[in-house]
Amino acid sequence: MTRRDADLHVHTTHSDGACSPCEVVVAAASVGLAAVAITDHDTVSALAIARPEADRLGVELVPGVEMTCEYQGREIHLLGYYFREHPALLAALGRLREDRAGRFAAMASRLEELGMVVDLTAVRRCFPRATLGRRHLAEYLFRTKQAASVREVFDRYLADGKPAEVPKARLDAFEAVALTREAGGVVSWAHPPHNLKLESLRALAEAGLTGIEVAGPGVQNRVGRRFRDWAARLDLVPTAGSDFHAPDRPGRRVGAYLCPQADLDRLRERAAPPA
Template identity: 45%
Template sequence: MELMADLHTHTKASDGTCEPAENVRLAKEAGLAALAITDHDTVAGIPEAMEAARALGVEIIPGVEVSSVGKGQDIHVLGYFVPYEDPAFEERLFRLRETRHERNQLLIARLQELGIDISLEKVYRRKQGTDKNIGRPHIAEELMELGVVSTIAEAFDKYLGKGGAAYVNPPRITPQEAITMIKEAGGVAVLAHPGLYDDDELVQELIVFGLDGIEVNHPDNDEVQKMRYSKWAAQYGMVVTGGSDFHGWRGEEPFHAMLGSHTAGMDAVEQLRAIAEKRKA
């Protein structure tokens, strides 16, 4: 039986609902050999995951999901084997989180203009700490509590997602800058959930620019897209990765998908590791 890895999961360090140690436990229960912790613009959850993994025998791949904007929409670039204990790298991520905070302020203001009784303070009470790493799922939860929507999906469709009534996108780094940032830090740059962007021209631009890999096996990529991205990966010599994009639970349902449901083989992990080791040599 082939050993597998889930290369895209979130924890309470960003907009997941599980502690990092819980992600590790779920990975062990799913029979995974490796797990990547890829919180949005932070590496804060990695040390706890590493500690938990030592007892359970699961390899933790230190990762991050970097937020950027390309052609007017959010583009996420996954970084693997990043230097999660390096102060300079953490400083870059802190600045990205500050931009996320600005985006949240604009989103809340837009929702208020639409007549919704929501405040930044009420949203931010959902998360302890002062690092301002609040994401749109937290705002969606508040909208559910207010009775404005009944599900997270409805919140994104109507208000928070691309084309939603409150959607905003303040200036952020470009995907090219995100790729460069990850690679300069010695990490490996992989495009997250390309099927979400509905812009294959942009995906190809980023491949040519210098992506190391592309996330083929993701719950938001359909079968036709998976075939297309796999073909491009072979054509350009990129690593094919996969991950569940697990964010914990919203009510009874796992969000986006259950940890371990979308994976990559350990051969992909070894390819990522080899790139990182060569880059850091």
């Protein structure tokens, strides 16, 4: 099989995905991808597990991570690629993960204060392979018939600004770019907001941003064309990925959105060569 193109936005059970690192590599190989980037939220722990399977199947495993960041007062996500495991970058990611664990427990406590019954042991039993987050709390309340739907739990309790939601820690976007570049990597803006301003993109590009996601489930075609034009204007690499989390999400299977080989090559060339 001649392999081509890449999916540069894939999650596993090491953050909020439903499939193991090896399972997503197998999925990438089965659809003929040349490369796949595992971009778990604020962790790189899946990479070492996935690499032997990627080598066995002849798929390039792009080192990746999706970083929870703040820029101009709002949460954004930045995708780091081709970085080395630099101590400063790993420490910053570790702080975000520590906050996530405390945030999960705090949200469970707030739900109980609001009259819900949340058995954390039972929650973990329901999702044995997952890194737990607020969606798992919503799923648990739905499964235990304390809510009519997962959406109801978010709308009433867990969505941003609702009574059981706890704000998450965020890494300053400029710091995230600097740390990733210091680690030899490159950075692309994941699912940018539809109302992104060119000036905002330019400011991050001047600080070292390498790319912008122009195709994916969170990017409408019309908006993606605008982002592609801006990428050309600012000499950014257009990237694309499925934002895969689980096989049962329509339109978000591994390989549903592809980064062409030429753009993957450009991204790789802009990373620092191994020391």
